[in-house]
Amino acid sequence: MDDAKIFTMVIPLTLPKILAACCVALAVAAAVSPTAAATTAAVDYREFRMPRAFGAGLTDGLLPGRNGLRIARPAGTVEHTEPGLGTTRRYEYATWTSPEHRPGFAATQLVASWNAQTPPGTWLQVEMRPRAGERWYSLGRWASGDGDIQRTSVPGQSGAAGMVDVDTFIAAQGLTGYRLRVTLYRLAGTDASPTLTMVGAMTSAVPDRFTVPASAPGPARGIELPVPRYSQNTHVGQYPQYGGGGEAWCSPTSTEMVVEYWGRGPSQADLAWVDPAYADPSVDHAARHTYDHAYDGTGNWPFNTAYAATFGLSAHVTRLRSMAELESHIAAGVPVITSQSFRADELDGAGYGTAGHLMVVVGFTPEGDVIANDPASPDNAAVRRVYDRAQFETIWLRTKRHTASGAVAGAPGGIAYIIRPARR
Template structure:
């Protein structure tokens, strides 16, 4: 199964953001620095034109938000007839405790809707752009403003499709037959051992495992508590906002982004590079989407950590929904996992790693051009 996806990012080098339109802010060493003088401050990307007309897109970001500051992110689409939509708010973020933050309120306009962290269009669109707007407490005038370090756009088809073009990352379908590759040292944490709501903490527990891996920390409880409070979205009323999860990882020092992968095979180079991936999946055997070996019968949305592949190509997972820590590590059939991943979220993964870590080219699968 190959599924059409694409992505682009700003923030990889000193020339990043130089083609953005800036309003009362500046680019400094590959970052956008926003002032804090009480005036409207914004930065707008150029139009991004994918190699195919997608039906949904996700924006994710890494930024610093000192004091009572924050950044709001909006997306605008350009239709096939050349007309532009209005701006859709994808939420306001701040890592500062008590500062305003939350996903965008429900928005629907001419077949386009915001679904917490994803902008979905009933009709494919031709191009898109993103805008970052600085927010401050009314009394905040003299302190530093936010700094935007990275922005990623990830887009895809509405559902998995077959396509005759080249795969994004090469290799056999599902990743079978290439030999064992596994990342050692990822903490094994269960969300189910926490009686105060842990059954819905799959996203922060998965992210805690990955953050703990990179930090060299193995004790789950403090990692889970730090991450749970860090990713919470009060508008959504939960912990599963994809963009907020990677924004938190960025706030604690990592490069973090939402990427849509076209297949499970495309994830293998990342595992080989030592980067565990957090996958957004769902399954229900009664509805024709089985996931043999899963710890619960079904899920309409779940995050889990891919840490490797065994000699038979089975996916090696750190499964946060395991009933206890001893059963977190398990394997899934690659074809079942891939189907439950692509059909559920369009191949969404949290990609988190330290600055300077050598990684594959996640944006190299499909040609992307950027207009001025």
């Protein structure tokens, strides 16, 4: 299990209308009956894929290359200090700012995603500005390695429009539009550059709910994808500087399983730093390269999908509204990483309770129950689990739950990582 996150949900005042898809925007909102409206989530995912989206935004110092945006003529220089590394260095930078995107409803949360390559001496920052907002909010300073900056979310950000909770912007009032800005950095005087392939964001408004109606099995019945099985508990006590060690690595363990399902992953040279006595060193590698220094954990959602994308995959964080949407991915051959929280008595066969945990849905039984690779298992052989469909549906899609003490706590509301081969 990983570090728990606190989720804040607000019931939308009106139902969103269906929006026409634009470029690679995905609007998943629909008109429904008054009864169904009580549990329907409004979710919009909009991404800008480079280099074809280059002209849609405002650029300063970047040019499109074959694989994405790169620094051409820097917009300026900045001196950046990394206290944890004991370095102060001068960097050149350039920016790309998206056009304003309006999801078509008043969103309560936003989570950004990005896919990029950051060779040594480079890094990037992703920011979001609410429509008519008073400021830019940083959603992460990121590099695939850890020799130039300490990869980190940025705590202490709040304003009239809302606040940032690790990787999630929580709107003070309805978020009706936003812009994204990506700043690429390189050591001054060098020719190196990050390459930005994609930046996007998921916005959502999910009604407060403790339960969701059970759904009928769909097209993924009887499908099980051959996803590698890794247990985080194989790594208990390893590299505690990365969020406490393997017992807290559910997110990178899940991410690594899916990366390797697609035939990708770190090379033997990449893994040379891992103690050769450790089994499954790629999990240790994923934990190191998803670690968020401010959050002090490996459960930063976009850091996990950004890690997956360093292997040439397309990866983003979104919310799915239903089990039917999850099944559509499985039917297409795409495993889905889901976030859930539950008491031990709410998920038969799990044997534990958690305030926040990631696992990989790899298929469905012929009866429609969920087949999951659950990293919170004693060893790799025990990772495959079958969970009751209705129980899983509730613990994944709800936004509120009762803890063992009877208190009310937040829940993920359908969070998912979608990782698949890159579209060309």
